Amino acid sequence: MVSKLELITFPSFCFPSPIYFLSLDKFGDGIRGNGYYAISLNGKRLARNSKFGDKETTSFTVGNSTPQTPPQTPPQTPPQTPQQYAWSTLFTENFDDTSINKGFGSFTDGGLDAMHISNKFGRSGLVMLKKGATNPARASVTSKNIQLDRNRHYSKFKVVFDFYANGMGPNDRFCLDYSVDGGTSWTTSQCAAGGGRDYVNGKWMNDEMWFFQTPVVGRIIRIRLRGFSESNWKRVFIDKVELVTRSKELTR
Ligand SMILES: [Ca+2]
Numbered sequence: 001m002v003s004k005l006e007l008i009t010f011p012s013f014c015f016p017s018p019i020y021f022l023s024l025d026k027f028g029d030g031i032r033g034n035g036y037y038a039i040s041l042n043g044k045r046l047a048r049n050s051k052f053g054d055k056e057t058t059s060f061t062v063g064n065s066t067p068q069t070p071p072q073t074p075p076q077t078p079p080q081t082p083q084q085y086a087w088s089t090l091f092t093e094n095f096d097d098t099s100i101n102k103g104f105g106s107f108t109d110g111g112l113d114a115m116h117i118s119n120k121f122g123r124s125g126l127v128m129l130k131k132g133a134t135n136p137a138r139a140s141v142t143s144k145n146i147q148l149d150r151n152r153h154y155s156k157f158k159v160v161f162d163f164y165a166n167g168m169g170p171n172d173r174f175c176l177d178y179s180v181d182g183g184t185s186w187t188t189s190q191c192a193a194g195g196g197r198d199y200v201n202g203k204w205m206n207d208e209m210w211f212f213q214t215p216v217v218g219r220i221i222r223i224r225l226r227g228f229s230e231s232n233w234k235r236v237f238i239d240k241v242e243l244v245t246r247s248k249e250l251t252r
């Protein structure tokens with residue numbers, strides 16, 4: 001509470017600006033009793049008030065200028081939003097390069113039970129995987145090592161692919177593995193079973209998405225697609241594979 005406000009009288013020197021503002025903030029409890037404030041210049045009353053709430057801004061003029069609204073707070077730069085995680089593609093392989101020995105593209109042929117096929121089931125440039133319950137390495141295709149950007153934080157990966165199953169039953173699977181930092185060991189991300197469990201035979205399954213997250217995100221990653229069935233006639237055909245990662249730039 002303000003119990004007393006003194007009369008404010010400005011000296012009669014030359015004012016640099018014709019309009020001034022006086023703001024009062026009285027702790028929210030007004031002026032006691034018959035209190036008021038007044039502003040005078042050279043004996044002339046410029047402003048006076050005794051009825052106001054917890055704050056008032058009064059403008060007054062010196063000379064003939066028109067009273068104006070109080071100055072506005074200058075516009076502030078909006079706060080920066082923290083950088084978000086975003087998906088980006090590390091590689092896409094269509095197996096479409098038909099020049100000699102190039103069909104596997106950015107993948108490596110694992111051996112006898114993995115093959116490149118030029119045309120099948122209405123698509124061109126495919127990789128076929130069969131068997132693999134024993135000798136899994138030779139029923140697989142392995143991507144090259146992908147160097148990851150040291151300036152980013154990687155939280156998740158996804159493999160997006162088109163595949164077609166032929167003769168696969170409920171106990172016949174194919175799998176996705178990954179390996180970090182150039183190591184020789186593989187971690188299985190996911191396997192899918194045929195015969196209507198996870199997919200049906202005789203139909204292209206497009207843009208399947210399998211996700212995985214590495215416990216410790218290394219600086220190198222590679223993936224492997226692997227057959228996991230008993231029979232030579234249980235086969236999976238893959239038309240394209242894309243490896244996508246979710247990451248954000250590290251702040252320093
Ligand atoms: Ca082969």
Ligand SMILES: [Ca+2]
Nearest residue numbers: 094124125239
């Ligand atoms: Ca293809």
